[in-house]
Amino acid sequence: MGDLKIKKEDIIRALSTVQEPDLKKDLITLNMIKDIELGVGEVRFTVVLTTPACPLKEKIRKDCVDAIHTHVEPDLSVVVNMTADVTSSRMGGTLLPDVKNIIAISSGKGGVGKSTVTANLAMALKQSGAKVGIIDADISGPSIPVMFGAEDMQPMVHQVDGKNMIQPIMQYGIKMISMGFLAPQDNPVPWRGPMATQALRQFFSDTHWGELDYLLIDLPPGTSDIHLSLVQLVPVTGAVIVTTPQKVALADATKGLMFFRQSQINVPVLGVIENMAYFTPEELPDNKYYIFGKDGGKNLATKFETELLGEIPIVQGIREAGDAGRPAVMDEGVIATAFRESANLLAQQVAIRNANKAKTQPVQVRV
Numbered sequence: 001m002g003d004l005k006i007k008k009e010d011i012i013r014a015l016s017t018v019q020e021p022d023l024k025k026d027l028i029t030l031n032m033i034k035d036i037e038l039g040v041g042e043v044r045f046t047v048v049l050t051t052p053a054c055p056l057k058e059k060i061r062k063d064c065v066d067a068i069h070t071h072v073e074p075d076l077s078v079v080v081n082m083t084a085d086v087t088s089s090r091m092g093g094t095l096l097p098d099v100k101n102i103i104a105i106s107s108g109k110g111g112v113g114k115s116t117v118t119a120n121l122a123m124a125l126k127q128s129g130a131k132v133g134i135i136d137a138d139i140s141g142p143s144i145p146v147m148f149g150a151e152d153m154q155p156m157v158h159q160v161d162g163k164n165m166i167q168p169i170m171q172y173g174i175k176m177i178s179m180g181f182l183a184p185q186d187n188p189v190p191w192r193g194p195m196a197t198q199a200l201r202q203f204f205s206d207t208h209w210g211e212l213d214y215l216l217i218d219l220p221p222g223t224s225d226i227h228l229s230l231v232q233l234v235p236v237t238g239a240v241i242v243t244t245p246q247k248v249a250l251a252d253a254t255k256g257l258m259f260f261r262q263s264q265i266n267v268p269v270l271g272v273i274e275n276m277a278y279f280t281p282e283e284l285p286d287n288k289y290y291i292f293g294k295d296g297g298k299n300l301a302t303k304f305e306t307e308l309l310g311e312i313p314i315v316q317g318i319r320e321a322g323d324a325g326r327p328a329v330m331d332e333g334v335i336a337t338a339f340r341e342s343a344n345l346l347a348q349q350v351a352i353r354n355a356n357k358a359k360t361q362p363v364q365v366r367v
């Protein structure tokens with residue numbers, strides 16, 4: 001039995017004063033509150049976040065508790081259950097209808113750590129509770145299988161609804177498919193543009209992905225047929241540009257970024273990740289040596305009015321983890337913190353973009 005004085009409407013009124021800091025609307029208007037239950041001296045409810053990787057989770061929880069104490073009853077015990085339902089960027093489209101967000105990971109120059117960043121972002125999103133997949137579309141050097149210790153695995157083909165479908169490899173809870181699974185690493189097939197496009201198409205249309213919150217596409221460096229095919233085949237939620245701080249890398253990153261901004265491509269740039277931003281000995285994480293220059297990624301993000309999603313240091317453990325087939329973010333420490341922050345910021349940008357796109361319609365409160 002609830003406290004007779006307090007009604008669900010009072011709770012709703014109080015929570016309608018709590019703003020979602022990114023989406024700049026209140027939690028009730030955004031339909032983020034459900035399952036309000038009143039008990040004796042207690043209220044329980046669920047906040048449905050737009051991503052489990054929400055960096056503002058704790059702030060939102062505290063704001064809810066404060067609002068109820070201020071507007072309803074200062075001594076009421078408030079139990080906030082946080083859950084997430086990742087918002088989708090999809091507005092139709094026949095390919096991959098159950099994949100909510102498709103994110104292109106791109107770099108201008110080769111070797112800047114694009115695959116390393118893809119692998120660790122994917123793993124960090126998975127650790128937050130999201131359903132994640134990776135397409136390794138880097139035909140020039142498919143490195144995702146190695147980075148996940150999956151180079152000896154072969155995708156199986158199963159019948160789904162009477163159609164032969166490729167089953168993605170599942171490693172550490174992430175679904176993945178790679179050009180590397182199709183061509184033996186030590187005897188690479190010389191891919192031609194149309195073959196690569198055909199393979200990419202198969203990864204979308206003939207692969208059984210099921211439901212995913214985020215599908216990350218590890219693109220080849222530069223801009224290529226694969227980039228064009230990607231944006232033609234599926235609605236891409238947005239692109240992440242990976243660069244190192246050197247001038248040459250930044251110049252190429254600028255070209256990569258401009259590709260997505262062209263009017264005929266028109267894919268939002270979600271942000272820049274500066275990899276190898278500085279060198280840090282693992283045992284002395286406060287010592288930072290800016291061996292390739294400082295603030296290159298930050299300046300690029302500022303110039304093109306996009307977000308800086310992270311500055312990832314050069315740490316020996318990142319390379320070792322990649323070679324050992326286990327993304328570095330799986331072990332606690334400075335590396336995990338850096339990649340998790342980037343993943344949270346990326347998820348935040350996706351949520352903001354989806355909210356702006358949907359132009360929040362009037363909604364009913366689920367109680």
Ligand SMILES: Nc1ncnc2c1ncn2[C@@H]1O[C@H](COP(=O)(O)OP(=O)(O)OP(=O)(O)O)[C@@H](O)[C@H]1O
Nearest residue numbers: 110111112113114115116141313314315318319322
């Ligand atoms: N922050 C880092 N610290 C230490 N080593 C790193 C870091 N980022 C990447 N590396 C290492 O640098 C090498 C190149 O990284 P990676 O393969 O991810 O680059 P890439 O941009 O995807 O390359 P490609 O151009 O071949 O696609 C790898 O050996 C990787 O382990």
